[in-house]
Amino acid sequence: MPTTVGTEAQNADARGGSATGSVEPVLVAEGLVRSFGSLRAVDGVSLRILPGETFGLLGPNGAGKTTVISMIAGLLQPDEGTVTVAGVPMGRSSVEAKGHIGLVPQDLAIYPELSARDNLQFFGKLQGMHGRPLRDRVAEVLDLVGLGDRAKEQSKKFSGGMKRRLNIGIGLLHQPDLLILDEPTVGVDPQSRNAILESVEALSGEGMAVLYTTHYMEEAERLCDRILILDSGQAQAEGTRDELIELTGDADRVHLSGSGDLAAAEGAVAGIPAVASVHRDPHALDLTVRGAPTAIALIVNAATGAGMKLSNVEIRRPDLESVFLHLTGKALRD
Amino acid sequence: MRSVLAIAEAELRRFLADRSNIFFVFIFPLVLVAVLGASFGGDSASARVAVVGGESALRSAVVTQLERADAEVTITGDDDMRQRVARGGADVGVLVPEEAARAFDAGQGPELEMVTGSQSNAQAAAQVVRTAAAAATLRSGQERALQAAATSAGVDGDIDRALDRAGTSIRPAETQVRDTSGLAQELGGLGQFDLGASSQVLLFTFLTTLSGAAALIQARRDGVVRRVMAGPVTSVQTILGLGLGRLTIALFQGAYIVLASRLLFGVDWGNLPAALGLLLVFGLVAAGVSMVIGVVADNEGLATGLAVGGGLVLAALGGCMMPLEFFPDSLRPVAFLTPHAWGYEGFAEIQRHGGTLLDILPQLGVLAGMAVLWLALGSYLLRRSLARAM
Numbered sequence: 001m002p003t004t005v006g007t008e009a010q011n012a013d014a015r016g017g018s019a020t021g022s023v024e025p026v027l028v029a030e031g032l033v034r035s036f037g038s039l040r041a042v043d044g045v046s047l048r049i050l051p052g053e054t055f056g057l058l059g060p061n062g063a064g065k066t067t068v069i070s071m072i073a074g075l076l077q078p079d080e081g082t083v084t085v086a087g088v089p090m091g092r093s094s095v096e097a098k099g100h101i102g103l104v105p106q107d108l109a110i111y112p113e114l115s116a117r118d119n120l121q122f123f124g125k126l127q128g129m130h131g132r133p134l135r136d137r138v139a140e141v142l143d144l145v146g147l148g149d150r151a152k153e154q155s156k157k158f159s160g161g162m163k164r165r166l167n168i169g170i171g172l173l174h175q176p177d178l179l180i181l182d183e184p185t186v187g188v189d190p191q192s193r194n195a196i197l198e199s200v201e202a203l204s205g206e207g208m209a210v211l212y213t214t215h216y217m218e219e220a221e222r223l224c225d226r227i228l229i230l231d232s233g234q235a236q237a238e239g240t241r242d243e244l245i246e247l248t249g250d251a252d253r254v255h256l257s258g259s260g261d262l263a264a265a266e267g268a269v270a271g272i273p274a275v276a277s278v279h280r281d282p283h284a285l286d287l288t289v290r291g292a293p294t295a296i297a298l299i300v301n302a303a304t305g306a307g308m309k310l311s312n313v314e315i316r317r318p319d320l321e322s323v324f325l326h327l328t329g330k331a332l333r334d
Numbered sequence: 335m336r337s338v339l340a341i342a343e344a345e346l347r348r349f350l351a352d353r354s355n356i357f358f359v360f361i362f363p364l365v366l367v368a369v370l371g372a373s374f375g376g377d378s379a380s381a382r383v384a385v386v387g388g389e390s391a392l393r394s395a396v397v398t399q400l401e402r403a404d405a406e407v408t409i410t411g412d413d414d415m416r417q418r419v420a421r422g423g424a425d426v427g428v429l430v431p432e433e434a435a436r437a438f439d440a441g442q443g444p445e446l447e448m449v450t451g452s453q454s455n456a457q458a459a460a461q462v463v464r465t466a467a468a469a470a471t472l473r474s475g476q477e478r479a480l481q482a483a484a485t486s487a488g489v490d491g492d493i494d495r496a497l498d499r500a501g502t503s504i505r506p507a508e509t510q511v512r513d514t515s516g517l518a519q520e521l522g523g524l525g526q527f528d529l530g531a532s533s534q535v536l537l538f539t540f541l542t543t544l545s546g547a548a549a550l551i552q553a554r555r556d557g558v559v560r561r562v563m564a565g566p567v568t569s570v571q572t573i574l575g576l577g578l579g580r581l582t583i584a585l586f587q588g589a590y591i592v593l594a595s596r597l598l599f600g601v602d603w604g605n606l607p608a609a610l611g612l613l614l615v616f617g618l619v620a621a622g623v624s625m626v627i628g629v630v631a632d633n634e635g636l637a638t639g640l641a642v643g644g645g646l647v648l649a650a651l652g653g654c655m656m657p658l659e660f661f662p663d664s665l666r667p668v669a670f671l672t673p674h675a676w677g678y679e680g681f682a683e684i685q686r687h688g689g690t691l692l693d694i695l696p697q698l699g700v701l702a703g704m705a706v707l708w709l710a711l712g713s714y715l716l717r718r719s720l721a722r723a724m
Contacts, residue, residue, distance in 0.1 A: 074564065075560060075564055095566040096566070098564060098565060101564070105557050105560065105561055106557075108556065108557075109556060109558045111558060113347075114344070114347060118347060122340060122343075122344045123561075123565065125340035126340055126565040126566070127566065128566065130336070170561075
């Protein structure tokens with residue numbers, strides 16, 4: 001069972017509503033399970049998202065994030081569990097439920113031969129929009145994603161960042177109740193990435209519920225009201241950033257980089273009582289440590305004594321990376 | 335229905351937005367119609383014959399007979415004759431060897447050599463040459479026989495003038511040489527560009543639609559199809575839209591060639607509803623095959639290879655590169671395994687015999703059967719592939 005920090009009522013209250021009162025969740029996913037052959041890709045994941053909330057699904061590559069959102073978007077039938085969007089049950093032929101969702105997939109799912117405007121108009125028509133309202137909304141979205149002056153250009157001529165923005169614009173076009181963004185900043189330059197993050201911040205301000213999957217903890221920390229940490233298909237913990245960090249017992253993160261016998265050093269530092277967890281990379285050890293400033297000398301001595309040649313030692317305040325390390329014993333980037 | 339139309343419209347827009355299509359879709363088919371019409375279209379009024387050989391009685395006799403048959407005769411050298419025939423400057427080349435000339439002088443049957451061109455009227459010209467040669471030999475034989483008879487009767491006179499006088503003193507029976515072969519009758523009523531246009535409309539409609547398989551693979555690979563299905567669209571609507579998209583491309587290509595060839599070359603397409611109906615059903619077959627390739631091939635390169643290779647082979651087998659009428663009997667059953675052969679027959683009925691929709695019902699029926707088969711297979715494979723990709 002995942003660690004749930006804070007109550008739904010508290011979280012709803014924080015946004016001016018009540019989970020038991022008038023504010024209905026936009027998304028309710030209960031006990032989602034999906035296997036591919038012998039691999040249980042998603043194992044009992046549940047989540048709820050309220051209007052105006054940005055909900056983060058944080059986990060390393062292969063954690064099951066895309067499988068979860070495929071089930072939520074009605075693209076994949078869960079083996080077990082249910083999904084309800086805006087009060088409508090979701091299934092593969094649930095046209096009505098799908099209409100409440102705007103999906104921004106990780107792939108650049110646009111027609112490269114078509115212009116930005118034609119792409120938007122095509123997806124708008126699929127959403128049942130047409131005529132002047134469609135044209136006006138397309139113009140609005142083009143401005144919103146900063147492509148107003150390149151509207152007639154074939155999208156294959158766009159930079160990676162521009163394609164990403166168009167990809168997001170398509171998801172926004174029909175003003176869905178729930179916007180699902182699957183790793184929207186993968187392969188994007190820092191400037192475009194920042195523009196995308198600002199857009200997402202603006203959307204939640206407008207009352208749209210956002211489900212944001214990422215393996216970048218900085219993005220989850222910056223954008224998300226609540227975060228579900230996913231690993232190996234299982235929910236590890238759910239809560240606000242601060243609530244999740246509390247799970248580490250306020251442990252610091254210590255990063256030892258260097259060479260030599262890292263395996264022996266890992267064993268040596270793991271025996272120190274202040275060390276809560278250790279993760280070994282080819283050239284570094286990542287530790288979660290309670291009271292790192294006082295324990296650091298002991299840690300350094302243990303590591304060097306076991307044959308590790310240290311080139312750098314860092315003590316960091318706890319963050320979501322620390323939480324992930326604490327919960328799974330491995331680094332998020334893995 | 336709006337979703338289906340939106341998907342089909344997007345497929346056509348993608349097709350038109352691809353600039354590499356401009357040449358192969360708009361220009362190349364018409365160039366081929368023009369080239370085929372100019373090369374093989376039977377438009378020449380008289381046979382053009384290049385004659386090679388030194389001055390001899392035989393050459394003079396043959397040339398005289400050719401000119402009587404309204405042939406355009408050019409006396410030239412061996413190399414020039416061969417070049418003329420190869421380049422279409424002459425329909426037939428005739429070599430008058432010295433041996434043949436001597437044999438002719440000696441009253442024996444001369445043996446002429448003939449080089450025939452590839453133009454459609456070359457065979458007719460060759461026949462003119464054969465007739466002229468036979469007439470020349472006959473005339474010579476008659477002269478010789480008369481000479482011998484006069485000599486034995488002790489009569490002296492101008493045999494040649496006697497033969498000419500005999501020719502004018504009585505009204506000769508008019509012998510009309512009519513080519514009664516099925517081929518001549520079959521192709522007889524066609525305009526210069528008609529046959530090329532109908533075969534090219536089949537070839538390019540099929541080829542272009544098959545090439546659209548690569549676009550289907552690209553859309554699946556890029557996740558666009560997945561995104562479409564994440565919208566309020568059912569899988570049936572998606573498949574219908576993608577199928578209709580392929581059909582729209584087929585009809586666009588076909589209608590373009592019909593219209594442009596009519597305007598530029600005056601091609602007579604006969605009964606228009608019948609021609610368009612045939613094109614529609616043929617396009618459905620192409621759409622089905624395109625969907626199958628778009629699912630079976632796992633990359634665009636393979637799909638393009640299959641589309642171009644398969645499209646050309648089927649076109650060749652189906653009579654789009656050489657008229658079906660020239661096919662040996664052993665190959666014809668194979669030809670009719672292709673949709674092209676049925677399309678060819680349908681157009682032949684419409685263009686050559688003034689056929690209507692009713693007259694091409696057999697061809698439409700077979701093509702409709704093929705279309706159902708391929709579209710069902712394509713839809714099944716696409717649906718299974720989409721389910722897996724989700």
